[in-house]
Amino acid sequence: MADDLLRAEAIEAGYGKVQVLWGAELTVRAGESVVLLGANGAGKTTLLKAIVGLMPAWRGTVRLAGQDITALRTDRRVRLGMAYMSELGVFPGLTIEENLQIGGQFAERAVLRRRIEELFGVFPDLAERKRALAGALSGGQRKMLGIAKALASGPKLLVMDEPSAGLSPLFVQQVIAVLGRFRAGEAGGAGALSMLIAEQNVAFLDLADRVYTLDGGRIRFEGTVAQLHADDALHRAYFGLA
């Protein structure tokens, strides 16, 4: 579709001879927030890595704003407006401010300065310790820094791999609240942020305009949260309730 910001078509990928993805497809439209639900081993991380270029897609195509980016390196994809946040992504030996500067390294100095000030407004804990080394932060604060660093590039699309991993329920709610502000266009200053979030924590469905479920390397469901709830089998699988 013309307004698709991200379009992953028939993605096949894996590790060595082990195929993990079997023709996975998903789209994210401009301004849309999409959650990719799946259990451990479903292939979520593999699909995201293929989308951001951290591993090659054996088959299939990845398009960003209509441009075929399947053969591009990760750094090229980032320059085109894709930001990726995962367990990795924070540089512990650099200060919080330097981490954000690296995240926004392609922006003009004045733009980056303004953007970092805005991010410090959204993440006051980081602002207070901006000269501290990222390695001195707690797990939750590092996660926040990872998100802030990804946003410092002013991305068209923020791709996140399990932002809840390793966080307490309280911190998960904080992460969701912060992302909700970007989704609603209340933060970031560039309207509603497009997001693709791979998760197994259903709390993130609060952010979802649409949901995909991934199982065995294949997309099994695509629809709204209400449609997901309406499907008895999926409801049982992801919410554990009859």
Place this chain on the structure above:
Amino acid sequence: MRKRSLLPDLLLPILALAVFGVAPFVYSNELMLFNFVMFLALAQGLNIVYGFTGYLPFGYVGFYGAGAYGFALAVMHWHAPPLAAMAAGGAAALVLAVVLLPLLRLSGAYFAIASLAAAQAVYEVVSNPALQNITKGPYGVSLTSVFAPRFSYYVGLAVLALAFALVVWLRNSRFGLALQAIREDPVSASMAGVAVVRGRTIAWMLSALVAGLVGAAFAWHISVFYPDTAFDLGISIFATVFVLFGGATTLTGPLLGVLLLYGVYNVIGISVPQYFQFIYGALIVALVLFLPNGLVSLLTSRGIRVP
């Protein structure tokens, strides 16, 4: 985000250049002064690749030797004027750096050892008696026709200024910050949009260029030398120890490392040579045990930015 002042980073290099600029007029042992300048520049050159990308080439002397022989061959065979031969020395190191680019696919100890083997391979080629017509083989080269110790000393000082300038630039530029991101975690760096291979390649080439120019200045200053001198592994070891002792990524660390350790080396080595290795070894062991990130970590670990 405020743009940092360059002044703190410029003070120390300017001071060092000024001191070594006037030193030949007040101290007669010009060879020792040249060695100080040479190690100061080599330590900063090594700082570029180790401090900013995390690659520690044990065979760093290979670039130095290539530079020395690049200079010598240009003088001997093309009768190049010394300053043009300096450029040839730098170019020789750059060519070697390009040939050795695949080493950057390795990391950690594998990279360190592979670079050492590469330097040894270049040494074997240069010192091969079969190449006597070209390199003079193991019999060494004599460049007395261009011998100009005072002028070449200041050329060495100019190379030191270049090395300082490169490190100041890296410490204050987005490119330098991107290199530090690569050093921290290359995958995360690429996820932040950093072109990892290009960054490493540029740092590698700049570091090689500095070593090559230092080697060329050495060849000019000393005028008579042998492959064993130009590819002496001790040069690599000294430069590495100086950087590690002082602390990488800073201007101060390698500078302190050279001034203190090479100073101690000269004082002890002359006054009580029988204790030299014991004292030197004890100093290094103490540092590794108590300050593994170098002397500057006394301040940086407290959040103080050290130039």
